[in-house]
Amino acid sequence: MTGWHAPDHLIAGYADGSLPDADAWSLEKHLESCASCAGRVSGAVRATQAGPVLAEVRDTVLEAARPAPVKAPLRTPRLLWATAPAVRGAWLPAVLLVAFGAVVLAHVADFTGAxxxxxxxxxxxxxAGVALSYGRHADPLHELAASTPSAGLRLALVRTAVVLAVSLPLLTLTGVVLPSSGAPxxxxWLLPGLTLTLAALALGGWLGLRTATAVTGGGWLCAVLAPVLATPDGAVSRHLSDQLSLYVGGAAAQGxxxxxxxxxxxxxxxxxxxxxxxxxx
Known part of the structure; x- marks a missing residue:
């Protein structure tokens, strides 16, 4: 805390929407730690033509939330709001389907290449989980979330952490119970999975998150599966094990x-x- 407070003209420009984006973002960051300026900005916004509309929206939200008393600390609702799309998205059933399907193939269908x-x-x-848990397609409140100081990369990383926390241990434990069949x-797969996820996040700044995940995920599948499917002898399981040993097996590949x-x-x-x-x- 430096003791600096936003001047009146900066707050007025923020309230009427004329403040440049860079200055607005800087002011929003300052408001996270300055209650005095936050109160001044709130008052300035309420004084604009949008004030009555915002007040009506606020009253409606509070009225809808009234039956559920808030007993948890403030950080708990904020955390749930940030992570909710990552724990209820379409990717979660997909993770369970991949894990369950692999076990069924190995122990029921007796498929050695599981x-x-x-x-x-x-x-x-x-x-895929990262792509399906971030964006307006995954979160009905995305437009609201995108306008807060906690949006952007911070929100994407929170949801990515939730996706990794669920998928990494579940899929790894599934692999433990499957027969090795000469596979690594x-x-x-943990380091490749982490790397592809980080690559998708990095490319997302240029391409958009869904396009970036399609490029990285699709590139991996093509690199691994295309040579295997092109083998003339039809020994897909053996060639897939060999291909994976080349890509992820050994200290050199993992390094x-x-x-x-x-x-x-x-x-x-x-x-x-x-x-x-x-x-x-």
Missing amino acids: RPLLLAVAPVVPV GAAA GWAAAAASCAALLAARRTAYDRLERH
Whole structure:
């Protein structure tokens, strides 16, 4: 806290919408830690033509929420609001379907290539989960969320963390109970999955998140499955195991994935402001 407070002309410009975006974002960041300026901005907004409309919306929301008393600390509702699309999105049934399907193939259909197939698909599951949990297509309150200081990359990372927290242990444990069939270990997909997720987030600043996830996830599936499907002898399971051993097996391959993950994280950090405008309109 520096003791600085927003001047009146800055607050007036923010209230009437004439303030440039860079100045508006800077002011919103300041309001997170300055209750005095937050109160002044609130009063200025209420004094504009939009004030009565905002007051009506506020009263409607409070009235709708009245039957459910709030007993949790303030941070709990905010956390639930931030993570909700990531825990109720379409990707969650998809994760369960992949895990359950692999177990059924191995132990009911006696398919020996269940683990190689799981390791081939698993890295794109969290990538798809990120795409399906962020954006106006996933969150009915996205327009509201995108206008808050907590939007942008911070919100995308919160939902990505939820996706990873669910998919990584579930798919890895599924791989443990499947027969190896010469495939790499059950955890060999973790670094590739993390790297593809970070790559999708980094590319999202240029392409948009859904397009970026399609590029990274689709690129991985093509790299792994295309050579296998092109084999003339039809031994798909064996060739898939060999292909995965080449891509994710051994210290050298895992070291390459670790280096790629670090590079993607650095690029994402350097491009973090690109998410301030991502899917905002």
